[in-house]
Amino acid sequence: MKKIIKKIHLYLGLVFSLFLILIGTTGAILSYEKEILELINPQVYNLDYKNKEKLDKKILFENLEKNHDFQIVAIRFYENPSKPIVLVTPAAEDSNSNRKVLLNVNPYTGELLPPIRGKMFFTYARYIHLDLLLGKVIGKNIVAISTIVLIILSISGLYLYAKPLIHNFKSAMKINFSSNGKRLYYKLHTVFGIYFLVAFLIMSLSGLFWSYDWFKKGVYSLANVEMPPSRVVSTNVTPKKRENNPLDMEQTLKALEIFENSINSNYHEFTIRKNRNSDTFKVSYLEKNYPHSKAFNTMDVNPIKNEITSHEKYEDLKIGEKVINSMLPIHSGEFFGSFFQIIFLIASLSLSMFAITGFLLYKKTRRNI
Numbered sequence: 001m002k003k004i005i006k007k008i009h010l011y012l013g014l015v016f017s018l019f020l021i022l023i024g025t026t027g028a029i030l031s032y033e034k035e036i037l038e039l040i041n042p043q044v045y046n047l048d049y050k051n052k053e054k055l056d057k058k059i060l061f062e063n064l065e066k067n068h069d070f071q072i073v074a075i076r077f078y079e080n081p082s083k084p085i086v087l088v089t090p091a092a093e094d095s096n097s098n099r100k101v102l103l104n105v106n107p108y109t110g111e112l113l114p115p116i117r118g119k120m121f122f123t124y125a126r127y128i129h130l131d132l133l134l135g136k137v138i139g140k141n142i143v144a145i146s147t148i149v150l151i152i153l154s155i156s157g158l159y160l161y162a163k164p165l166i167h168n169f170k171s172a173m174k175i176n177f178s179s180n181g182k183r184l185y186y187k188l189h190t191v192f193g194i195y196f197l198v199a200f201l202i203m204s205l206s207g208l209f210w211s212y213d214w215f216k217k218g219v220y221s222l223a224n225v226e227m228p229p230s231r232v233v234s235t236n237v238t239p240k241k242r243e244n245n246p247l248d249m250e251q252t253l254k255a256l257e258i259f260e261n262s263i264n265s266n267y268h269e270f271t272i273r274k275n276r277n278s279d280t281f282k283v284s285y286l287e288k289n290y291p292h293s294k295a296f297n298t299m300d301v302n303p304i305k306n307e308i309t310s311h312e313k314y315e316d317l318k319i320g321e322k323v324i325n326s327m328l329p330i331h332s333g334e335f336f337g338s339f340f341q342i343i344f345l346i347a348s349l350s351l352s353m354f355a356i357t358g359f360l361l362y363k364k365t366r367r368n369i
Contacts, residue, residue, distance in 0.1 A: 002160065009156040010362060012149050017355035019132065019146040024351035026129035027203070031332040031345055033122050034293075044104050044113045049081040054107040057256065060085075061249045063110050071246040073100065074273035079265070079288065084113055088273075090244045130210075144211035147204045154200045157193045165194070182364045189357040196347040199333065203344060206331040219327075223320030245274050254303035255281040262299070262308060279304050292329040 029036075038045040064072075064087075074088035084104040091098050104113040124133075131139030164172040173194065175187045208215045213230070220227040256272060263285070270285030281303065284296045295314040302309050317325065329335035333344030 005156050005159055009153060009160060010358075013153055013355070013358045014362065016146050016149045017351075017358065019142060020150060020351045021355055022128055022132060023143060023146060024348040026125045027332075028345045028348035029125050030122065030129060031334070031341065031348075033125075037116060037118055037122070040118055041116050044084055044116055045082070047082050047084065047106060047108065049108060052108045054081075055110050058249075058253055060105070060107065060110045061253070064105070065249065068112070070103075071244055072249075073245055073247065074271055075247070075252070076269060076271040078269045079267055083269075088271075140211065144208065147207045147211060150200055151204045154193070154197055154204070157190070158197060161190045161194065164190075182361060185357040185360045185364070189354060189361065192350055193354065196343075196350060199340075199344050199347040202333075203331060203348070206327055209327050209331075220324065223323050224318070225320045225324050245276055247272075247274055251279075251303045252281065254306075255283070255301040258301045258303065258306065258308065259283045259285075259299060262311075275300065280309055292326060292334045294326055294329050296325075 061072075070087075070089045072087050072089060076086035076088070078084075085107050087103040087105060089101045089103060091100060104116070105111070106113055127133050130143065132142055133139065134142065161172070173191055175184075175191050177184070179187070209219055210216075217227055252272065252274075259270070259272070266287055268286040268288050268290055270283055272281055272283045274280075275282050279302055280300045283299045283301060285299070286293070286296060291314075297311070297313045299308060299312075300310040301307075314322070314325070323330070326335050333341040
């Protein structure tokens with residue numbers, strides 16, 4: 001039995017190692033996309049605000065409407081005074097995508113800030129992570145199968161190393177870096193495999209949430225949360241672009257006033273948009289001490305009636321609802337805190353090391369046959 005599992009572990013690793021390296025490396029990069037973009041774009045995310053006051057919102061938006069010809073469908077504000085105001089505008093008319101265009105505005109001068117450097121790099125990294133740039137049919141399925149393979153490799157690796165762990169756990173988890181050759185490769189491969197075992201399983205199982213509908217349905221069922229209906233897209237009809245839902249600035253400013261008065265500036269960031277076929281606006285916001293980047297509270301505001309029609313807080317959600325809303329932070333490790341996010345980062349990058357040491361062990365074994 002052990003010989004069969006060893007062969008399965010070996011050949012799955014050899015066949016899928018390149019795919020796992022690409023998925024893991026891009027995943028590690030994407031987990032810190034926001035921080036990297038902010039670091040390389042200080043002209044946008046580190047504005048000079050000392051001895052300056054922000055423009056009145058009404059004046060700022062009046063000037064934008066006067067000087068620029070674009071619709072605004074949502075606006076994002078940050079509590080940090082060095083951050084810009086972000087305008088969400090419709091996709092370009094000549095674009096085949098429905099992806100919105102983000103424009104950054106200096107809240108102290110009202111000027112549009114330069115485009116963000118590095119966005120295209122992360123766009124390609126995301127596509128590699130999702131489908132290896134091979135499309136939703138072939139590429140997405142390769143990524144999904146590779147994810148399942150990582151689960152098999154993790155569990156089979158634990159099984160193969162179980163005897164040394166049970167016999168002498170302390171000794172089994174030590175690496176003698178002064179050793180070399182097969183012994184060092186083996187220790188690196190096995191010990192770090194145990195260290196990152198839980199991270200690999202969490203990343204893989206949460207990754208399958210976006211790979212297969214049957215798996216997603218299972219997660220929703222276990223979480224006791226009703227799954228929203230999926231949109232069926234016909235392959236014979238060219239999909240129509242979604243009709244824009246532009247903001248009326250007068251009503252938007254009233255809604256903003258109601259929202260800001262109700263939470264007393266207890267926010268890290270918030271985004272406001274108009275609800276379709278309604279007089280209300282939806283505000284999604286993170287509190288100052290937010291647990292992770294998807295822990296949004298939502299508030300519906302009716303500026304005509306001058307009232308808050310609903311207010312749902314992340315902390316009041318049931319455990320299952322929190323899990324569903326937090327799948328991406330769970331996948332990246334952010335859900336468990338900054339320390340574990342770094343562990344997940346290292347684990348993702350270490351897939352290259354596992355591929356190299358696994359191949360070297362295979363090469364050494366073949367040479368000795």
